[in-house]
Amino acid sequence: MPPDQDEKLNDLPLLYIPAYPPPALAPPDKGDTGLRPVAPVVPVWASAGLQALTAFQPGSDLTVQVTVGNWQGGNSDSSADVAVWWSPPVSGKPVLDPKKFLGFSSIPVSPHGGRATTPPMTGTIPSDSGPHICLFALVCNALDMPETALVDPVNDRHWAQHNLIVVAGPAPQPIGFFATNASGAPARFDLHVRSVGQEMLPGLAETQQAEPVQQLGQFRLQDRDTGGEAVGERSVVHPVTLEAGEQREMQLSITLPDPPPQGAFTAFEVLQLQDDTLVGGLGIVVRG
Amino acid sequence: MLAFLGFLVLLGGPCWEEWGSGKRCKFWDKHVKDNFQNAGNNNLSQEEKDALAAEPSALTSEQFVAAAAVDQVNDLVMKLFHLQVHIWESLGKARAFLAACGLVYPDHNLAFPLHQQFLAIPASVPSPRRHEVDPVPVFYRFPPTPPENPASASGLYPVGATPDVFLLTGQPSISSTALQTWRQIAAGDFDASNLDLDGDRRALDSCWATEGSIDDDPIIAVSLAYEDM
Numbered sequence: 001m002p003p004d005q006d007e008k009l010n011d012l013p014l015l016y017i018p019a020y021p022p023p024a025l026a027p028p029d030k031g032d033t034g035l036r037p038v039a040p041v042v043p044v045w046a047s048a049g050l051q052a053l054t055a056f057q058p059g060s061d062l063t064v065q066v067t068v069g070n071w072q073g074g075n076s077d078s079s080a081d082v083a084v085w086w087s088p089p090v091s092g093k094p095v096l097d098p099k100k101f102l103g104f105s106s107i108p109v110s111p112h113g114g115r116a117t118t119p120p121m122t123g124t125i126p127s128d129s130g131p132h133i134c135l136f137a138l139v140c141n142a143l144d145m146p147e148t149a150l151v152d153p154v155n156d157r158h159w160a161q162h163n164l165i166v167v168a169g170p171a172p173q174p175i176g177f178f179a180t181n182a183s184g185a186p187a188r189f190d191l192h193v194r195s196v197g198q199e200m201l202p203g204l205a206e207t208q209q210a211e212p213v214q215q216l217g218q219f220r221l222q223d224r225d226t227g228g229e230a231v232g233e234r235s236v237v238h239p240v241t242l243e244a245g246e247q248r249e250m251q252l253s254i255t256l257p258d259p260p261p262q263g264a265f266t267a268f269e270v271l272q273l274q275d276d277t278l279v280g281g282l283g284i285v286v287r288g
Numbered sequence: 289m290l291a292f293l294g295f296l297v298l299l300g301g302p303c304w305e306e307w308g309s310g311k312r313c314k315f316w317d318k319h320v321k322d323n324f325q326n327a328g329n330n331n332l333s334q335e336e337k338d339a340l341a342a343e344p345s346a347l348t349s350e351q352f353v354a355a356a357a358v359d360q361v362n363d364l365v366m367k368l369f370h371l372q373v374h375i376w377e378s379l380g381k382a383r384a385f386l387a388a389c390g391l392v393y394p395d396h397n398l399a400f401p402l403h404q405q406f407l408a409i410p411a412s413v414p415s416p417r418r419h420e421v422d423p424v425p426v427f428y429r430f431p432p433t434p435p436e437n438p439a440s441a442s443g444l445y446p447v448g449a450t451p452d453v454f455l456l457t458g459q460p461s462i463s464s465t466a467l468q469t470w471r472q473i474a475a476g477d478f479d480a481s482n483l484d485l486d487g488d489r490r491a492l493d494s495c496w497a498t499e500g501s502i503d504d505d506p507i508i509a510v511s512l513a514y515e516d517m
Contacts, residue, residue: 075400076380079373142370
Protein backbone atom coordinates (compact mmCIF):
# COMPACT_ATOMS: atom_id res chain seq x y z
CA MET A 1 0.00 0.00 0.00
CA PRO A 2 1.23 3.47 -0.75
CA PRO A 3 1.83 5.81 2.19
CA ASP A 4 -1.43 7.69 1.98
CA GLN A 5 -4.81 6.58 0.80
CA ASP A 6 -5.57 9.92 -0.83
CA GLU A 7 -2.28 9.91 -2.71
CA LYS A 8 -2.93 6.37 -4.00
CA LEU A 9 -5.64 7.40 -6.39
CA ASN A 10 -3.86 10.25 -8.12
CA ASP A 11 -1.38 10.39 -10.94
CA LEU A 12 1.38 12.39 -9.25
CA PRO A 13 4.80 10.87 -8.55
CA LEU A 14 5.26 9.45 -5.04
CA LEU A 15 8.96 8.62 -4.90
CA TYR A 16 11.09 6.99 -2.20
CA ILE A 17 14.44 5.31 -1.68
CA PRO A 18 14.02 1.84 -0.15
CA ALA A 19 15.36 1.26 3.35
CA TYR A 20 17.30 -1.83 4.35
CA PRO A 21 16.12 -4.42 5.12
CA PRO A 22 12.44 -4.11 4.15
CA PRO A 23 10.15 -3.50 7.15
CA ALA A 24 8.95 -6.73 8.72
CA LEU A 25 5.29 -5.86 8.26
CA ALA A 26 5.47 -4.81 4.61
CA PRO A 27 2.59 -5.97 2.42
CA PRO A 28 3.32 -9.29 0.66
CA ASP A 29 5.83 -8.92 -2.18
CA LYS A 30 5.93 -5.17 -1.78
CA GLY A 31 9.10 -4.66 0.26
CA ASP A 32 9.63 -1.17 1.59
CA THR A 33 6.44 0.86 1.32
CA GLY A 34 8.14 4.23 1.49
CA LEU A 35 6.55 4.95 4.85
CA ARG A 36 8.76 6.92 7.24
CA PRO A 37 9.81 6.51 9.93
CA VAL A 38 10.67 2.95 9.02
CA ALA A 39 9.81 0.07 11.34
CA PRO A 40 12.14 0.09 14.37
CA VAL A 41 13.97 -3.10 13.34
CA VAL A 42 15.40 -1.33 10.32
CA PRO A 43 18.72 0.47 10.73
CA VAL A 44 18.14 3.96 9.39
CA TRP A 45 21.85 4.28 8.66
CA ALA A 46 22.01 1.54 6.01
CA SER A 47 19.58 2.15 3.17
CA ALA A 48 19.33 -0.68 0.66
CA GLY A 49 18.61 1.82 -2.07
CA LEU A 50 21.98 3.56 -1.82
CA GLN A 51 24.74 1.24 -2.94
CA ALA A 52 28.49 1.87 -3.21
CA LEU A 53 29.84 -0.09 -6.18
CA THR A 54 33.52 0.51 -5.48
CA ALA A 55 35.53 0.43 -2.26
CA PHE A 56 36.00 3.76 -0.50
CA GLN A 57 39.56 5.01 -0.73
CA PRO A 58 40.46 8.63 0.16
CA GLY A 59 41.81 10.43 -2.90
CA SER A 60 40.17 8.00 -5.36
CA ASP A 61 36.99 7.80 -7.37
CA LEU A 62 33.90 6.38 -5.68
CA THR A 63 31.08 4.92 -7.78
CA VAL A 64 27.56 4.67 -6.38
CA GLN A 65 24.08 3.88 -7.65
CA VAL A 66 20.64 4.50 -6.19
CA THR A 67 17.47 2.42 -6.45
CA VAL A 68 14.21 4.34 -6.20
CA GLY A 69 10.56 3.30 -5.97
CA ASN A 70 7.37 5.08 -7.02
CA TRP A 71 3.94 4.62 -5.42
CA GLN A 72 2.21 6.83 -7.97
CA GLY A 73 -1.08 5.71 -9.49
CA GLY A 74 -2.06 5.95 -13.12
CA ASN A 75 -0.54 4.46 -16.23
CA SER A 76 2.54 6.52 -17.08
CA ASP A 77 6.12 6.74 -15.87
CA SER A 78 7.47 9.68 -13.88
CA SER A 79 10.92 11.17 -13.88
CA ALA A 80 12.98 10.67 -10.71
CA ASP A 81 15.82 13.12 -10.16
CA VAL A 82 18.47 11.52 -7.97
CA ALA A 83 21.40 13.34 -6.37
CA VAL A 84 24.13 11.93 -4.11
CA TRP A 85 26.49 13.67 -1.68
CA TRP A 86 29.22 12.41 0.61
CA SER A 87 29.82 13.74 4.09
CA PRO A 88 32.08 13.11 7.07
CA PRO A 89 30.41 10.60 9.43
CA VAL A 90 27.58 12.28 11.34
CA SER A 91 25.22 10.96 13.99
CA GLY A 92 22.55 13.59 13.29
CA LYS A 93 21.24 15.42 10.26
CA PRO A 94 24.03 16.73 8.03
CA VAL A 95 24.30 20.11 6.36
CA LEU A 96 25.37 19.07 2.89
CA ASP A 97 28.20 20.89 1.15
CA PRO A 98 27.93 21.53 -2.61
CA LYS A 99 31.65 20.69 -2.81
CA LYS A 100 30.83 17.18 -1.60
CA PHE A 101 28.37 16.53 -4.41
CA LEU A 102 28.98 13.12 -6.01
CA GLY A 103 26.57 12.85 -8.91
CA PHE A 104 23.14 13.38 -10.44
CA SER A 105 20.93 11.16 -12.55
CA SER A 106 17.41 11.44 -13.95
CA ILE A 107 15.58 8.17 -14.62
CA PRO A 108 12.02 7.11 -15.48
CA VAL A 109 10.21 5.08 -12.80
CA SER A 110 6.99 3.13 -13.34
CA PRO A 111 3.96 3.73 -11.09
CA HIS A 112 2.25 1.22 -8.72
CA GLY A 113 5.42 0.44 -6.74
CA GLY A 114 7.72 0.27 -9.75
CA ARG A 115 11.44 0.47 -9.12
CA ALA A 116 14.40 1.68 -11.15
CA THR A 117 18.12 2.01 -10.55
CA THR A 118 20.28 4.89 -11.71
CA PRO A 119 23.32 4.36 -13.89
CA PRO A 120 26.55 4.30 -11.84
CA MET A 121 27.56 7.78 -10.68
CA THR A 122 31.24 8.47 -10.03
CA GLY A 123 32.86 11.27 -8.08
CA THR A 124 36.27 11.83 -6.56
CA ILE A 125 36.66 11.74 -2.79
CA PRO A 126 39.48 14.09 -1.73
CA SER A 127 42.49 12.62 0.03
CA ASP A 128 41.80 14.70 3.16
CA SER A 129 38.31 13.22 3.59
CA GLY A 130 39.30 11.14 6.61
CA PRO A 131 39.21 7.36 7.02
CA HIS A 132 35.41 7.11 6.86
CA ILE A 133 32.63 8.91 5.01
CA CYS A 134 28.89 8.54 4.73
CA LEU A 135 26.63 8.94 1.72
CA PHE A 136 23.31 10.76 1.40
CA ALA A 137 20.92 10.45 -1.54
CA LEU A 138 17.88 12.49 -2.50
CA VAL A 139 15.13 11.52 -4.95
CA CYS A 140 12.62 14.11 -6.08
CA ASN A 141 10.44 15.35 -8.88
CA ALA A 142 9.21 18.92 -9.35
CA LEU A 143 5.78 17.57 -8.33
CA ASP A 144 7.07 15.55 -5.38
CA MET A 145 9.62 17.48 -3.31
CA PRO A 146 10.68 17.00 0.34
CA GLU A 147 8.58 19.09 2.70
CA THR A 148 11.58 20.80 4.31
CA ALA A 149 15.12 21.70 3.34
CA LEU A 150 16.48 19.40 6.08
CA VAL A 151 18.32 16.22 5.16
CA ASP A 152 16.09 13.76 7.01
CA PRO A 153 16.54 10.07 6.09
CA VAL A 154 14.76 9.04 9.31
CA ASN A 155 11.42 10.69 8.53
CA ASP A 156 11.43 11.63 4.86
CA ARG A 157 11.02 8.99 2.15
CA HIS A 158 12.90 11.22 -0.32
CA TRP A 159 16.17 10.83 1.60
CA ALA A 160 18.43 7.85 2.26
CA GLN A 161 21.78 7.43 3.92
CA HIS A 162 24.54 4.87 3.92
CA ASN A 163 26.37 5.60 7.13
CA LEU A 164 28.18 2.40 7.94
CA ILE A 165 31.78 2.24 9.14
CA VAL A 166 33.68 -1.04 8.82
CA VAL A 167 36.72 -1.60 11.04
CA ALA A 168 38.81 -4.57 12.25
CA GLY A 169 38.82 -5.84 15.87
CA PRO A 170 39.39 -6.53 18.72
CA ALA A 171 40.50 -2.97 19.60
CA PRO A 172 39.82 -0.99 16.46
CA GLN A 173 41.10 2.50 15.89
CA PRO A 174 38.97 5.21 17.55
CA ILE A 175 36.16 6.36 15.27
CA GLY A 176 35.62 10.05 14.74
CA PHE A 177 32.23 11.48 13.84
CA PHE A 178 30.22 14.68 14.23
CA ALA A 179 27.16 15.19 16.41
CA THR A 180 25.13 17.76 14.48
CA ASN A 181 22.37 20.27 15.00
CA ALA A 182 20.95 21.23 11.59
CA SER A 183 18.13 23.29 13.10
CA GLY A 184 18.14 27.05 13.52
CA ALA A 185 18.12 27.00 17.34
CA PRO A 186 20.32 25.51 20.09
CA ALA A 187 19.17 22.04 21.10
CA ARG A 188 20.01 19.23 23.48
CA PHE A 189 20.57 15.75 22.13
CA ASP A 190 21.36 12.34 23.60
CA LEU A 191 23.95 10.15 21.92
CA HIS A 192 23.26 6.43 22.44
CA VAL A 193 25.97 3.86 21.74
CA ARG A 194 24.87 0.24 21.81
CA SER A 195 25.05 -3.15 20.10
CA VAL A 196 22.94 -3.57 17.00
CA GLY A 197 19.84 -5.60 17.79
CA GLN A 198 19.66 -9.29 16.92
CA GLU A 199 16.83 -8.63 14.49
CA MET A 200 18.98 -6.37 12.31
CA LEU A 201 21.92 -8.74 11.95
CA PRO A 202 20.56 -10.97 9.14
CA GLY A 203 20.20 -7.96 6.86
CA LEU A 204 23.69 -6.75 7.64
CA ALA A 205 25.08 -10.26 7.10
CA GLU A 206 23.79 -10.12 3.56
CA THR A 207 25.67 -6.92 2.75
CA GLN A 208 28.79 -7.88 4.70
CA GLN A 209 28.93 -11.42 3.29
CA ALA A 210 29.93 -12.61 6.76
CA GLU A 211 28.49 -14.47 9.73
CA PRO A 212 26.96 -12.20 12.40
CA VAL A 213 27.86 -12.66 16.07
CA GLN A 214 26.53 -10.55 18.90
CA GLN A 215 29.21 -9.34 21.29
CA LEU A 216 29.22 -6.95 24.19
CA GLY A 217 31.64 -4.08 23.83
CA GLN A 218 33.22 -1.54 26.13
CA PHE A 219 32.55 1.97 24.89
CA ARG A 220 34.37 5.24 25.49
CA LEU A 221 32.68 8.25 23.91
CA GLN A 222 34.66 11.51 24.03
CA ASP A 223 33.55 15.05 23.27
CA ARG A 224 36.55 16.54 21.48
CA ASP A 225 35.46 20.13 22.21
CA THR A 226 34.62 20.00 25.90
CA GLY A 227 36.74 16.99 26.84
CA GLY A 228 33.74 15.33 28.47
CA GLU A 229 33.40 11.59 28.08
CA ALA A 230 31.12 8.70 28.86
CA VAL A 231 32.32 5.16 29.49
CA GLY A 232 30.28 2.01 29.79
CA GLU A 233 29.57 -1.55 28.82
CA ARG A 234 26.54 -2.74 26.85
CA SER A 235 25.49 0.87 26.15
CA VAL A 236 26.42 4.48 26.74
CA VAL A 237 24.22 7.59 26.79
CA HIS A 238 25.93 10.95 26.49
CA PRO A 239 23.99 14.25 26.47
CA VAL A 240 25.29 17.03 24.28
CA THR A 241 23.98 20.58 23.75
CA LEU A 242 24.70 22.04 20.32
CA GLU A 243 24.34 25.56 18.97
CA ALA A 244 22.31 26.17 15.80
CA GLY A 245 24.17 24.62 12.88
CA GLU A 246 26.97 23.31 15.11
CA GLN A 247 28.91 20.16 14.27
CA ARG A 248 30.61 18.80 17.39
CA GLU A 249 33.52 16.43 16.88
CA MET A 250 33.15 13.20 18.86
CA GLN A 251 35.37 10.14 19.17
CA LEU A 252 34.24 6.63 19.96
CA SER A 253 36.52 3.83 21.11
CA ILE A 254 35.23 0.26 21.19
CA THR A 255 37.03 -2.55 22.95
CA LEU A 256 35.92 -6.16 22.57
CA PRO A 257 36.90 -8.96 24.95
CA ASP A 258 37.68 -11.13 21.91
CA PRO A 259 37.81 -10.30 18.22
CA PRO A 260 35.02 -11.76 16.10
CA PRO A 261 36.09 -15.08 14.52
CA GLN A 262 37.57 -14.99 11.03
CA GLY A 263 34.79 -14.38 8.49
CA ALA A 264 32.40 -13.10 11.16
CA PHE A 265 31.38 -9.63 12.29
CA THR A 266 29.66 -7.84 15.12
CA ALA A 267 27.89 -4.50 14.84
CA PHE A 268 27.26 -1.41 16.96
CA GLU A 269 25.38 1.81 16.37
CA VAL A 270 25.42 5.43 17.49
CA LEU A 271 21.96 6.99 17.59
CA GLN A 272 21.29 10.69 18.09
CA LEU A 273 17.97 11.45 19.80
CA GLN A 274 16.18 14.66 20.66
CA ASP A 275 13.48 14.33 23.33
CA ASP A 276 13.56 10.54 22.78
CA THR A 277 12.90 11.03 19.05
CA LEU A 278 15.42 9.59 16.63
CA VAL A 279 17.23 12.26 14.62
CA GLY A 280 19.92 10.19 12.91
CA GLY A 281 22.50 7.48 13.42
CA LEU A 282 25.52 5.65 12.15
CA GLY A 283 26.55 2.01 12.22
CA ILE A 284 29.89 0.39 13.01
CA VAL A 285 30.77 -3.10 11.85
CA VAL A 286 33.77 -4.80 13.49
CA ARG A 287 35.07 -7.69 11.39
CA GLY A 288 37.19 -10.57 12.53
CA MET B 289 3.49 35.21 -18.45
CA LEU B 290 3.85 33.69 -21.89
CA ALA B 291 6.37 36.38 -22.75
CA PHE B 292 8.51 35.37 -19.81
CA LEU B 293 8.22 31.70 -20.62
CA GLY B 294 9.35 32.70 -24.08
CA PHE B 295 12.19 34.60 -22.48
CA LEU B 296 13.15 31.47 -20.59
CA VAL B 297 13.02 29.31 -23.68
CA LEU B 298 15.24 31.80 -25.46
CA LEU B 299 17.87 30.92 -22.86
CA GLY B 300 17.95 34.04 -20.81
CA GLY B 301 17.31 36.74 -23.40
CA PRO B 302 18.69 40.13 -22.34
CA CYS B 303 20.51 38.71 -19.31
CA TRP B 304 23.36 37.20 -21.29
CA GLU B 305 25.15 40.52 -21.59
CA GLU B 306 25.47 40.80 -17.80
CA TRP B 307 26.02 37.07 -17.30
CA GLY B 308 28.77 37.13 -19.91
CA SER B 309 30.69 39.56 -17.72
CA GLY B 310 30.12 37.41 -14.63
CA LYS B 311 27.44 39.69 -13.14
CA ARG B 312 24.00 38.86 -11.81
CA CYS B 313 21.08 40.02 -13.95
CA LYS B 314 18.63 42.50 -12.38
CA PHE B 315 15.98 41.63 -14.96
CA TRP B 316 16.07 38.00 -13.80
CA ASP B 317 15.74 38.94 -10.13
CA LYS B 318 12.82 41.24 -10.87
CA HIS B 319 10.75 39.00 -13.13
CA VAL B 320 11.89 35.37 -13.19
CA LYS B 321 13.06 34.29 -9.75
CA ASP B 322 10.61 33.36 -6.98
CA ASN B 323 8.92 31.03 -9.43
CA PHE B 324 7.68 33.77 -11.79
CA GLN B 325 5.60 35.41 -9.04
CA ASN B 326 6.32 38.85 -10.55
CA ALA B 327 6.25 37.74 -14.17
CA GLY B 328 2.86 39.42 -14.73
CA ASN B 329 4.28 42.77 -13.66
CA ASN B 330 4.39 44.87 -16.81
CA ASN B 331 6.00 48.06 -15.44
CA LEU B 332 9.17 47.57 -17.43
CA SER B 333 11.74 50.35 -17.35
CA GLN B 334 12.91 51.87 -20.63
CA GLU B 335 16.23 50.08 -20.12
CA GLU B 336 14.43 46.73 -19.80
CA LYS B 337 12.28 47.44 -22.85
CA ASP B 338 15.40 48.28 -24.86
CA ALA B 339 17.10 45.12 -23.64
CA LEU B 340 14.13 42.96 -24.63
CA ALA B 341 14.03 44.57 -28.10
CA ALA B 342 17.79 44.34 -28.67
CA GLU B 343 19.24 41.85 -31.14
CA PRO B 344 21.18 39.17 -29.21
CA SER B 345 24.84 38.81 -30.03
CA ALA B 346 26.84 35.59 -29.81
CA LEU B 347 28.82 34.94 -26.63
CA THR B 348 32.54 34.35 -26.72
CA SER B 349 33.88 31.26 -24.95
CA GLU B 350 35.36 33.51 -22.24
CA GLN B 351 31.94 35.11 -21.65
CA PHE B 352 30.33 31.69 -21.46
CA VAL B 353 32.86 30.57 -18.83
CA ALA B 354 32.17 33.75 -16.84
CA ALA B 355 28.42 33.16 -17.09
CA ALA B 356 28.76 29.60 -15.79
CA ALA B 357 29.83 30.99 -12.40
CA VAL B 358 26.61 33.02 -12.01
CA ASP B 359 24.00 31.28 -9.86
CA GLN B 360 21.16 32.57 -12.08
CA VAL B 361 22.52 30.51 -14.98
CA ASN B 362 22.28 27.39 -12.80
CA ASP B 363 18.71 28.42 -12.06
CA LEU B 364 18.04 28.81 -15.80
CA VAL B 365 19.44 25.34 -16.58
CA MET B 366 17.33 23.83 -13.77
CA LYS B 367 14.17 25.54 -15.05
CA LEU B 368 14.82 24.31 -18.58
CA PHE B 369 15.46 20.79 -17.29
CA HIS B 370 12.20 20.80 -15.32
CA LEU B 371 10.38 22.15 -18.36
CA GLN B 372 11.72 19.27 -20.44
CA VAL B 373 10.72 16.74 -17.74
CA HIS B 374 7.20 18.19 -17.51
CA ILE B 375 6.79 17.97 -21.29
CA TRP B 376 8.02 14.35 -21.26
CA GLU B 377 5.68 13.41 -18.39
CA SER B 378 2.74 15.24 -19.99
CA LEU B 379 3.23 13.37 -23.26
CA GLY B 380 3.39 10.09 -21.32
CA LYS B 381 0.13 10.87 -19.53
CA ALA B 382 -1.48 11.89 -22.83
CA ARG B 383 -0.44 8.59 -24.41
CA ALA B 384 -1.78 6.67 -21.38
CA PHE B 385 -5.09 8.54 -21.69
CA LEU B 386 -5.39 7.83 -25.41
CA ALA B 387 -4.54 4.16 -24.83
CA ALA B 388 -7.13 3.88 -22.04
CA CYS B 389 -9.72 5.33 -24.45
CA GLY B 390 -8.74 2.83 -27.12
CA LEU B 391 -7.50 5.49 -29.54
CA VAL B 392 -3.87 4.24 -29.71
CA TYR B 393 -2.32 0.85 -29.05
CA PRO B 394 -1.16 0.49 -25.42
CA ASP B 395 2.09 -1.27 -26.41
CA HIS B 396 4.22 0.89 -24.07
CA ASN B 397 1.88 0.53 -21.11
CA LEU B 398 1.17 -3.22 -21.04
CA ALA B 399 2.99 -3.66 -17.73
CA PHE B 400 0.57 -1.33 -15.94
CA PRO B 401 -2.42 -2.89 -14.10
CA LEU B 402 -5.01 -1.21 -16.31
CA HIS B 403 -3.84 -3.16 -19.36
CA GLN B 404 -2.27 -6.18 -17.69
CA GLN B 405 -5.66 -7.51 -16.57
CA PHE B 406 -6.57 -8.11 -20.22
CA LEU B 407 -3.38 -9.94 -21.24
CA ALA B 408 -4.18 -13.38 -19.79
CA ILE B 409 -7.20 -15.31 -18.52
CA PRO B 410 -7.18 -14.88 -14.71
CA ALA B 411 -7.57 -17.69 -12.18
CA SER B 412 -11.07 -19.16 -12.22
CA VAL B 413 -13.44 -17.86 -9.55
CA PRO B 414 -17.11 -18.77 -9.00
CA SER B 415 -19.38 -16.15 -10.52
CA PRO B 416 -21.59 -14.22 -10.85
CA ARG B 417 -21.29 -12.52 -7.47
CA ARG B 418 -24.15 -11.20 -5.39
CA HIS B 419 -24.46 -7.45 -5.67
CA GLU B 420 -22.72 -5.12 -3.23
CA VAL B 421 -24.77 -2.87 -0.97
CA ASP B 422 -22.98 0.27 -2.21
CA PRO B 423 -21.03 -0.57 -5.37
CA VAL B 424 -20.15 2.96 -6.56
CA PRO B 425 -17.18 3.67 -4.23
CA VAL B 426 -15.60 0.27 -4.98
CA PHE B 427 -16.31 0.00 -8.70
CA TYR B 428 -12.63 -0.61 -9.51
CA ARG B 429 -12.22 -3.98 -7.76
CA PHE B 430 -13.65 -7.46 -8.10
CA PRO B 431 -16.60 -7.91 -5.73
CA PRO B 432 -15.78 -9.91 -2.58
CA THR B 433 -19.43 -10.93 -2.10
CA PRO B 434 -20.47 -14.64 -2.19
CA PRO B 435 -21.38 -16.21 -5.56
CA GLU B 436 -24.98 -16.48 -6.63
CA ASN B 437 -26.67 -19.86 -6.38
CA PRO B 438 -26.27 -21.64 -8.75
CA ALA B 439 -22.75 -20.45 -9.56
CA SER B 440 -21.48 -20.74 -13.09
CA ALA B 441 -18.90 -23.21 -14.30
CA SER B 442 -15.39 -21.99 -15.08
CA GLY B 443 -14.68 -20.06 -18.28
CA LEU B 444 -14.15 -21.46 -21.75
CA TYR B 445 -10.41 -20.96 -21.97
CA PRO B 446 -7.56 -22.17 -19.72
CA VAL B 447 -6.13 -19.94 -17.00
CA GLY B 448 -3.20 -17.92 -18.34
CA ALA B 449 -4.37 -18.13 -22.00
CA THR B 450 -3.54 -15.03 -24.04
CA PRO B 451 -6.13 -13.06 -26.05
CA ASP B 452 -5.30 -14.94 -29.26
CA VAL B 453 -6.45 -18.27 -27.79
CA PHE B 454 -9.75 -18.18 -29.69
CA LEU B 455 -7.96 -17.76 -33.03
CA LEU B 456 -6.48 -21.25 -33.18
CA THR B 457 -6.60 -23.62 -30.25
CA GLY B 458 -9.48 -22.56 -27.99
CA GLN B 459 -13.07 -23.73 -28.23
CA PRO B 460 -15.15 -22.11 -29.45
CA SER B 461 -12.66 -20.78 -31.98
CA ILE B 462 -13.27 -17.89 -34.32
CA SER B 463 -13.73 -20.33 -37.24
CA SER B 464 -16.27 -22.53 -35.41
CA THR B 465 -18.29 -19.45 -34.44
CA ALA B 466 -18.16 -18.14 -38.01
CA LEU B 467 -19.22 -21.51 -39.44
CA GLN B 468 -22.15 -21.79 -37.04
CA THR B 469 -23.32 -18.28 -37.92
CA TRP B 470 -22.95 -19.00 -41.64
CA ARG B 471 -24.93 -22.24 -41.23
CA GLN B 472 -27.74 -20.33 -39.47
CA ILE B 473 -27.80 -17.72 -42.24
CA ALA B 474 -27.85 -20.43 -44.93
CA ALA B 475 -30.73 -22.20 -43.19
CA GLY B 476 -32.65 -18.96 -42.63
CA ASP B 477 -32.58 -19.67 -38.87
CA PHE B 478 -32.33 -16.09 -37.55
CA ASP B 479 -32.35 -15.06 -33.88
CA ALA B 480 -32.59 -18.64 -32.66
CA SER B 481 -30.81 -17.84 -29.42
CA ASN B 482 -30.36 -14.53 -27.60
CA LEU B 483 -26.69 -14.33 -26.53
CA ASP B 484 -26.84 -10.71 -25.48
CA LEU B 485 -23.52 -10.18 -23.70
CA ASP B 486 -24.81 -7.77 -21.10
CA GLY B 487 -27.43 -10.15 -19.80
CA ASP B 488 -25.87 -13.61 -19.71
CA ARG B 489 -24.81 -15.51 -16.61
CA ARG B 490 -21.81 -17.33 -18.07
CA ALA B 491 -19.94 -17.90 -21.33
CA LEU B 492 -22.30 -18.82 -24.21
CA ASP B 493 -25.30 -18.58 -21.90
CA SER B 494 -28.46 -16.98 -23.21
CA CYS B 495 -29.95 -13.70 -22.09
CA TRP B 496 -32.06 -14.23 -18.98
CA ALA B 497 -34.30 -12.76 -16.31
CA THR B 498 -35.17 -13.85 -12.78
CA GLU B 499 -38.48 -15.44 -12.10
CA GLY B 500 -38.47 -14.03 -8.57
CA SER B 501 -35.96 -11.67 -6.94
CA ILE B 502 -32.23 -11.37 -7.68
CA ASP B 503 -31.75 -11.91 -3.92
CA ASP B 504 -33.46 -15.32 -3.94
CA ASP B 505 -31.39 -18.35 -3.06
CA PRO B 506 -31.28 -20.19 -5.38
CA ILE B 507 -31.99 -17.72 -8.17
CA ILE B 508 -34.47 -19.03 -10.72
CA ALA B 509 -33.36 -17.93 -14.19
CA VAL B 510 -35.60 -17.82 -17.25
CA SER B 511 -34.00 -17.62 -20.71
CA LEU B 512 -35.25 -14.75 -22.85
CA ALA B 513 -35.87 -14.78 -26.57
CA TYR B 514 -35.26 -11.72 -28.74
CA GLU B 515 -38.94 -10.83 -28.74
CA ASP B 516 -38.86 -10.63 -24.91
CA MET B 517 -36.51 -7.67 -24.94
